[in-house]
Amino acid sequence: MHIDWxxxxxxxxxxxxGPGLGGKTTNLEYIHAHLDPKLRSKLISLKTRDxxxxxxxxxxxSIGRIKGKKPRFHLYTIPGQQYYHMSRxxxxxxxxxxxxxxxxxxxxxxxxxxxxMDLETKLIQQQKTLAExxxxxxxxKRDLTDIESVAALQGKLNFLSVPHYEAVASQGVGVFETxxxxxxxxxxxx
Amino acid sequence: MDLENRKNGKRLVFSEDxxxxxxxxxxxxLNRSQARLAIFADLNGYPVVYRGEADTMDISSLTAxxxxxxxATAEMANLISEESHFRFLYHEGVSRCSYLCxxxxxxxxxxxxxxxxxxxxxxxxxxxxxxKILQLIQTLKKQSEETKKFLDFEFRDILTQRLDExxxxx
Numbered sequence: 001m002h003i004d005w006x007x008x009x010x011x012x013x014x015x016x017x018g019p020g021l022g023g024k025t026t027n028l029e030y031i032h033a034h035l036d037p038k039l040r041s042k043l044i045s046l047k048t049r050d051x052x053x054x055x056x057x058x059x060x061x062s063i064g065r066i067k068g069k070k071p072r073f074h075l076y077t078i079p080g081q082q083y084y085h086m087s088r089x090x091x092x093x094x095x096x097x098x099x100x101x102x103x104x105x106x107x108x109x110x111x112x113x114x115x116x117m118d119l120e121t122k123l124i125q126q127q128k129t130l131a132e133x134x135x136x137x138x139x140x141k142r143d144l145t146d147i148e149s150v151a152a153l154q155g156k157l158n159f160l161s162v163p164h165y166e167a168v169a170s171q172g173v174g175v176f177e178t179x180x181x182x183x184x185x186x187x188x189x190x
Numbered sequence: 191m192d193l194e195n196r197k198n199g200k201r202l203v204f205s206e207d208x209x210x211x212x213x214x215x216x217x218x219x220l221n222r223s224q225a226r227l228a229i230f231a232d233l234n235g236y237p238v239v240y241r242g243e244a245d246t247m248d249i250s251s252l253t254a255x256x257x258x259x260x261x262a263t264a265e266m267a268n269l270i271s272e273e274s275h276f277r278f279l280y281h282e283g284v285s286r287c288s289y290l291c292x293x294x295x296x297x298x299x300x301x302x303x304x305x306x307x308x309x310x311x312x313x314x315x316x317x318x319x320x321x322k323i324l325q326l327i328q329t330l331k332k333q334s335e336e337t338k339k340f341l342d343f344e345f346r347d348i349l350t351q352r353l354d355e356x357x358x359x360x
Contacts, residue, residue, distance in 0.1 A: 002236035006209045010341070011236050039356055044251050046258075055258055060250045063356050066348045074235065074254065090261035094234030176357045183353055187346045 001096050001190065009070045012190075013094055014182060017119050018101035019111035020080030023140040023169040027101065028057050028077055030175045039063055055079065056091045073183065080115065089122050097186040098135040099178055101169075102157060104147040109156075116157055130160060134185040137164040138178045143171070204330065209239060211326055216241040216299075219319040223312055225303035226286070230323065232297050233257050247302070256290055256300045280309065291316050293323050 002011045016024040025045065032043040041060035057077040062070065078088040100119065102112050120130050139153050148156075150166060158164055163181050167174025204212070216228045220242050227242035229249060235257035237249050264275035279290040282305065289301045289312050299319065303312055 002232065002234070002238075004238070005204070006206060006239075013234065013236075035356065041248055041251055044255065055262065058251060058254045063349070063352045066352060067345055069345065071349055072250070074250065076254075087262070090258070090264075093261075094236075180350070180353060180357060184350050187341065187349055190341060 001094075007070070008065075008068055009072060011072045011074060012096045012183075012186060013074045013076065014097045014099065014186070015092055015095045016075065016077040016099045016101055017088075017092075017115065018080055019103055019108060019115040022080060022101045022103040022108070022112075022115075023167075024077040024080065024101045025057050026169040027099070027138070027140075027167075027175050027178070028059050028075055030169060030172045031061075031075070031179060032059055034172060034176075035061070055087050088118070089125070092119075092122050093126065095133070096190070097182050098133060099138055099182050100135060100157075101138045101140050102153060104139050104141045104153065105144055106146050106148050109148065112153075112157060134182065134189045136162055136178060136182045136185060138167050138169075138174065139164060140167045140169050140174075142166045142173070143168045204238065208326055208330060212239045212323060213241060215319050215322045215326075219301075219315055223301075223303065223315045224307055225301050225312060227300075227302040228319075229253055229256075229300040230293070230297065231257065231300060233260060233295075238297070242302075252300065256288075256298065259290060260292065260298060278313070289313070289316060291320055293320050294327060297323070297327070299323075 001013070003009070004011070016027055018024055028043060032040060039061060041058075041062075044058040046055040046057070056079070057075075059075045061073040061075065064070070076091050078091045098119070100116060123129060123133065137153075137158055139150060141147065150164075154164065163185065165174045165178045165181060167178060169175055212230055216230060216239060219225070220228055225242065227240065227244060227247060229237050229240040229252065231237045231240075231253045235254040237253040240249050259279055260275055263279060267274065267276050274295075275292065277292045281288045285305055287303055287305055287309070289303070289309070290298055291301075292298045299316060301312060301316060
């Protein structure tokens with residue numbers, strides 16, 4: 001979080017974290033495509049040639065002045081592939097809240113858990129913990145057939161009973177609900 | 191930022207005077223160097239003060255990418271056994287260039303300038319600006335930001351309400 005007292009602005013950093021190909025970039029793409037252009041910046045995507053996130057995606061939301069003050073939200077995604085762990089560590093720096101995007105497919109069980117453990121490890125390295133940081137879970141790809149039940153995902157991943165949202169990010173289902181949820185949690189906690 | 195300060199949520203708090211002083215330093219730099227834009231920002235990707243052609247550029251995205259640039263090249267620095275991050279990063283385009291210089295361990299300045307301006311001029315004048323800002327930073331105290339002064343309950347309520355409206359209006 002950054003407060004600019006001169007311009008009366010407050011900026012929050014929200015990170016979309018999760019396993020590779022889980023739908024983090026799709027969330028940002030949907031928000032970018034469906035929000036009034038006056039309220040958001042251009043979507044910056046640093047991608048490899050095969051369209052995988054190389055470094056991060058970045059989108060700024062700004063919802064005008066409130067009581068003379070201007071809140072802004074910086075939304076970042078991280079690259080999910082295991083070998084980009086340095087990029088994740090760096091983008092995570094200074095995060096105010098996290099959306100953990102879960103791939104609901106049974107075949108991605110291990111990757112989901114590994115990504116969550118990776119997140120917790122990186123937070124501990126920054127003297128933070130998941131217990132103190134505002135975060136929510138998004139169970140994505142609920143439209144696919146071979147998926148885990150929400151109850152099973154809750155049992156495996158939601159050990160801190162944080163808010164969770166079911167989503168089909170490619171169709172926009174649950175995308176804004178997740179964003180609203182994380183922002184609400186964030187402003188309650190600061 | 192040292193770990194203890196980070197743990198306590200403490201960070202440098204810029205008073206209005208210090209903001210004005212940084213504005214003065216950047217304006218002086220722009221006048222003398224003929225550069226187009228100067229952004230003083232923190233390495234988490236937040237712009238603190240920007241001067242010059244800010245209206246025509248996306249400052250938030252530029253700053254986020256520049257912070258990422260420092261972070262990525264810090265890993266390169268590590269791999270070649272350099273102890274810290276690189277202090278200067280230079281990108282040369284066909285007509286415009288950017289020059290990034292670190293200010294201590296938490297901040298940097300991003301400069302955008304025309305290619306016809308000599309890099310040496312930018313380097314020397316940027317060095318003076320960095321020294322002046324470092325002197326100023328040393329006089330500031332680290333403290334927990336008083337977010338409650340900024341975000342009262344009413345502000346929080348309106349914020350979520352406004353976000354809802356923006357989402358509904360999509």
